[in-house]
Amino acid sequence: DLQRIPNTVRAIAGDVTRRQIGDPPTDKLLERVAAGDFSHEIGYRSQLPDGRILQSTTIIYIDREGRAAAALCLNADVSAWVTLRSALDRFVLGHDGS
Template sequence: MTASSSKLNEHDQIISALQQLVEPMKATLVGPSEIIVHDLTRLPNSIVAIGGDVTGRSIGDPATDKLLDAVASGNLRTSIGYRTTSPSGKELLSTTAIIRDSTNQPVAALCINRDISGWEVLHSLTGALAGLSLPISAEEEQATTEVFVRDVDELATLLLSRAVAESGVPVDEMRKEHKVEVVRLLKARGFFLLRDAAETAANALACTRFTIYNYLNEIEGE
């Protein structure tokens, strides 16, 4: 058996094991929740298993902006008990566990999202009835911005709009340095892992696809 086939088998075994854990893990959670497995070799459409429905996503849907950013920056790490918000506006308590193979390479992300909006209401009501301000745990105080998108086009639009907004200059007033900065932000956040990314960026920045490639080469050479 070659090293490459052994590596592939290990990857498949890890993904298969995680997929089999989804339903048992979901069954242990109280209240609205979901368990999601991302295969990081399939980015951006990385969801390969899902149990429950809190964020409205399905198998084959893409990673969140937060996960894509972590992959692009090489900053993949397990995050436990952070707060975020579902597409319907519900408060979520989330955990993302990065699963690595025997060579310490990231293979998958196992994500848990729990809808805690009902508990928030109960927490506030209990405190009001008791005349107390009940404390929130340190883990639950952590907040992050994570967007749960349904398709790659939605993810691309999100990343583009953020990068353009951060440049502080409307596209029709941008000079080269502004567009290079937008491309730099997009590259850092994993935008160019998406399908037809260069063409999408070119359309948004009113330039050609080849200009985007030139900007990327310029950034790589810095």
């Protein structure tokens, strides 16, 4: 709920990010909203403070007055896939990747 900053997180399904209801939005989301960028961002890479790599999507919903009202943020931990790809690259391409 982007109308309730800093307590914007209203619902969570899963525990990928370990965020909790009542948490603030991410800095990236705050920067986008402050800049007036309400575009959807689909399938981007992000990283958690503990180093895990996420495949993320952010969809921003606009109210009737054209203000950012809410955001739906989806995150999938793809760290294992990134590690596997790195190992396969080393196997196929050699140790230095070339």
